[in-house]
Amino acid sequence: MKKKLLLLGDEAIAMAALNSGISGVYAYPGTPSTEITEFIQGSKTAKENGVHSKWCTNEKTAMEAALGVSYVGRRAMVCMKHVGMNVAADAFVNSGITGANGGVVVVAADDPSMHSSQNEQDSRFYGKFAFIPVFEPSSQQEAYDMTRYAFEFSEKMGTPVLLRITTRMAHSRAVVEVDDSYGKKADLHFPANPMNWVLLPANSKRRYAEVLELNKKLADISDNSDYNRYIDGPDRSMGIIACGIAYNYLMENMKHGCNYPVLKISQYPFPKAMISRMASECDSILVLEEGQPLLEEYLRGILDNGIKIYGRLSGEVPRTGELNADNIKPAIGLGEVPSSVIPDVVVNRPPALCQGCGHRDVYASLNEALKEYPDHKVFSDIGCYTLGALPPFRAIDSTVDMGASITMAKGASDAGFFPAVAVIGDSTFTHSGITGLLDAANSNANITVVISDNLTTGMTGGQDSAGTGKLERICEAVGVEKEHIRVVVPLAKNMDEIKKVIKEELDYKGVSVIIPRRECIQTFSRKARQKKAQQE
Amino acid sequence: MKKDIILAGVGGQGILSIATIIGEAAMNCGLNIKQAEVHGMSQRGGDVQSNLRISSAPILSDLIPLRGADIIISLEPMESLRYLPFLAENGWVVTNSEPFINIPNYPETDAVMAELKKVKNLVVLDVDKIAKECGNPRAANMVLLGAATPYLGMDMARIEEGIESIFARKGHEVVESNVKALRAGRAVAESK
Numbered sequence A: 001m002k003k004k005l006l007l008l009g010d011e012a013i014a015m016a017a018l019n020s021g022i023s024g025v026y027a028y029p030g031t032p033s034t035e036i037t038e039f040i041q042g043s044k045t046a047k048e049n050g051v052h053s054k055w056c057t058n059e060k061t062a063m064e065a066a067l068g069v070s071y072v073g074r075r076a077m078v079c080m081k082h083v084g085m086n087v088a089a090d091a092f093v094n095s096g097i098t099g100a101n102g103g104v105v106v107v108a109a110d111d112p113s114m115h116s117s118q119n120e121q122d123s124r125f126y127g128k129f130a131f132i133p134v135f136e137p138s139s140q141q142e143a144y145d146m147t148r149y150a151f152e153f154s155e156k157m158g159t160p161v162l163l164r165i166t167t168r169m170a171h172s173r174a175v176v177e178v179d180d181s182y183g184k185k186a187d188l189h190f191p192a193n194p195m196n197w198v199l200l201p202a203n204s205k206r207r208y209a210e211v212l213e214l215n216k217k218l219a220d221i222s223d224n225s226d227y228n229r230y231i232d233g234p235d236r237s238m239g240i241i242a243c244g245i246a247y248n249y250l251m252e253n254m255k256h257g258c259n260y261p262v263l264k265i266s267q268y269p270f271p272k273a274m275i276s277r278m279a280s281e282c283d284s285i286l287v288l289e290e291g292q293p294l295l296e297e298y299l300r301g302i303l304d305n306g307i308k309i310y311g312r313l314s315g316e317v318p319r320t321g322e323l324n325a326d327n328i329k330p331a332i333g334l335g336e337v338p339s340s341v342i343p344d345v346v347v348n349r350p351p352a353l354c355q356g357c358g359h360r361d362v363y364a365s366l367n368e369a370l371k372e373y374p375d376h377k378v379f380s381d382i383g384c385y386t387l388g389a390l391p392p393f394r395a396i397d398s399t400v401d402m403g404a405s406i407t408m409a410k411g412a413s414d415a416g417f418f419p420a421v422a423v424i425g426d427s428t429f430t431h432s433g434i435t436g437l438l439d440a441a442n443s444n445a446n447i448t449v450v451i452s453d454n455l456t457t458g459m460t461g462g463q464d465s466a467g468t469g470k471l472e473r474i475c476e477a478v479g480v481e482k483e484h485i486r487v488v489v490p491l492a493k494n495m496d497e498i499k500k501v502i503k504e505e506l507d508y509k510g511v512s513v514i515i516p517r518r519e520c521i522q523t524f525s526r527k528a529r530q531k532k533a534q535q536e
Numbered sequence B: 001m002k003k004d005i006i007l008a009g010v011g012g013q014g015i016l017s018i019a020t021i022i023g024e025a026a027m028n029c030g031l032n033i034k035q036a037e038v039h040g041m042s043q044r045g046g047d048v049q050s051n052l053r054i055s056s057a058p059i060l061s062d063l064i065p066l067r068g069a070d071i072i073i074s075l076e077p078m079e080s081l082r083y084l085p086f087l088a089e090n091g092w093v094v095t096n097s098e099p100f101i102n103i104p105n106y107p108e109t110d111a112v113m114a115e116l117k118k119v120k121n122l123v124v125l126d127v128d129k130i131a132k133e134c135g136n137p138r139a140a141n142m143v144l145l146g147a148a149t150p151y152l153g154m155d156m157a158r159i160e161e162g163i164e165s166i167f168a169r170k171g172h173e174v175v176e177s178n179v180k181a182l183r184a185g186r187a188v189a190e191s192k
C-alpha cells in the first residue's frame, strides 16, 4: 500500500530506512540531520519492530556500530551533519575497504551558507576519497526513493553508500509517496569473505585492488543510472551540469524547458560518458553544484586547457554559499541578480542564550572571577554556550571543533600560558572531551575546565546527553583529583559561592573540573508542559 | 494557482504553526507544497522565516526567488520588512503591529511603521489584542493567519478544516476558539 504524506526531507529518509527494514539508526545530533533519527525514535512501527534508535556518543561510535550491524548481515543507517563526517572519518574511510555485508547508508547533511555550522565542507569529497558511491537527491521524493534504492545497492555492490543532502533538502517539506509497511529485517548472516574485515596489510592490499575495480564498475553504473539524466536541448553553445538540488534552481528559471542541454547528476562516481558527451556536443559547460566546486575542479584540472568551463571557480556562480534561483541567473544568461537591499531601519537580530539559562550564570560568574587576570583566555567549544562569545558576555576566545576546548587549554598551558580555562558542554564533553581530559590529567596540565552541564544536548533541540549522571565519575576515572571536581548550581543567588570556587580552582596548579549543573530551561519547560497536558 | 508565502517572526513566536495549517489546507485542496523552515542556531531568539510555496503545477526550488512572494505574513513588524526584497510587485504584507524587542538597538517603532506604510498592499493588526478579545490569548497566530486568508487563494472552509485536523486531538473547544480567532483576523483584513 502507498500513501502520501507531507514530510521533511529528513523524515522522508527516515521513513525509507524503516521501509527498508533497518535494524537500527545510529547517529549523534547535528543540524540539519537531527530529525531523521528523531522521526525513527517517535515511530510506532520502529518500536514494534525493535529498531534501535538511541543516540550515540559521537559520529564515530555511530559509524562503527553500523558496521557491526552490517557485519552480522542486517541493515543500518548512520546520520550526521557534515562536520560529523570528520569525526566518523576513520571508520567511514576504512569501511570503503571492508565493504558492507548488510546494507549501510550513511547520511551526511551539509550546510552550505553555514546556517548553523562552522564551515561549509562538501561531503561528496569523502565519497570520492573513500571510493564510496554517493547519492544526492534533488527532491524529497527522490530522497525517499534513493534511500530505498541505496540499501539494495549497498548490499548488491558490497559497499557502504553515502547519501549527501543539504539544509534545504533536510529542512523542507513536500508531499512524498511512501510505502505503508516496515521492511523485514534479514536473518543474521556473516560476510562471504570474513578476511575482508580484518584490515591487516595483506588483506587490505587485496581489498584495495578489488575496491578500485569496483569503482570502475560503479562509474559505469552511474552512466546508466536513472538518477543521472541527459536532457538534450537545441542551443549547444553551452551545456549545463546540475548536481543534486542545484537542478531545482536551474529549472525554477526554466519553467518552459531549458534550451541548453542539461545533465542532471544525482549518483556518483561521476557519469563519465555522459559528461564526455556534453563536452563533445557543446561549446562550453556550466557547472551548478551545491557546496564546493568538486566536479568543476575535476573538469578543469590544473591545466584548464580544454573546453570552456563556467562555475564557482570562474566567477559566474558565487564562489561560496548556497545556490538559489536568483544567484545563478547571470550564469544562465538571465541578467543580473535582482536587488536584495532591505530598508535601513531593519537591524540584525542575533540569536542569544535563553532567559533563565544556566549558561548565563556560568558566564556571569566566570567573567567576575577572571577580572583579576586581565590576560586570561577561555577556550570554549560547540553548543548553546558558544553564544557566550556575543554581547553581553563576550566571555570566550575560541570555538573550533567539538572537544577542542580542553585540549586547546592544555596546549596553551603546555606552552607556558596562565590562566587557561576551558568551557565545554556536557554532551560535547562526552562526544570528544574525555580523551583530552585524560591527556591533561596524565601531564598534570595547569588548566581549569568548566563542564557546563544542562543535562541535555541543548543546541540541537534537547536530546539525551550520553554522560548524564556520570560526569564526576568520568572525570575522576581519567585522573582528576576528587577534591578538584567541584559541582555548583548556576543560579544568581549562588554567584558568590561560584566565584569563590572558580578562584580556588584557578589557584590550584593542576587539572580542576568545575561542573555547574542545572537543567536546560527549554527541556525543563517542555517537561512541565507535557506533565500539565497529561493531567488535563 | 500559485502562492509563494514568506512567514516571518522571532524564534519562539511559533510561525511554523501557521505554515502547518496552510500546508494542511493546501494538501486537502490537492495542491503541491514545499515548505522550507529554519532550524538550529536561529531559533534562540533570532530572526526566523519559512518559505511556503503552494501551486497547482510542480514546484522546483524550495526557496522563493527575490520579488517572487505573493504574501509576507509576519508576527513582528520589523521582521516583515526584512523580507521586502522578496515581495512581488503586487504582493501583500500582513503583519502584527506589536514589536518584539529583545535587542538593545531595536529601531523606533514610528520608524518601523513609517517604513511599513510605504508598502502598497498592507494589513497591520494587533494580533495579541484581538486574540484576547476572542477569549483565547494563545491564538494570536490564528488571528494573523485569518488576516492573510483573503490573499491565499484557498477557500476559507479549507483553512478552517486545516485548523480542525491540527487541533482535533485537543478537543472541540480548542478548535472552536482557534476558528473564532481566525475569523476575527479575517474580518480585520476585509474591513480594509
Ligand SMILES: Cc1ncc(C[n+]2csc(CCOP(=O)(O)OP(=O)(O)O)c2C)c(N)n1
Pocket: A028, A029, A030, A031, A081, A083, A084, A087, A382, A383, A384, A385, A402, A424, A425, A426, A427, A428, A429, A454, A456, A457, A458, A459, A460, A465
Ligand atoms: C562533530 C559535530 N557533531 C555535531 C555537531 C552539532 N552540535 C553542535 S552543538 C551540539 C550540542 C552540544 O551540546 P552540549 O555540549 O551539551 O551543549 P548545550 O548546547 O546543551 O549547551 C551539537 C550536537 C557539531 N557542531 N559538530
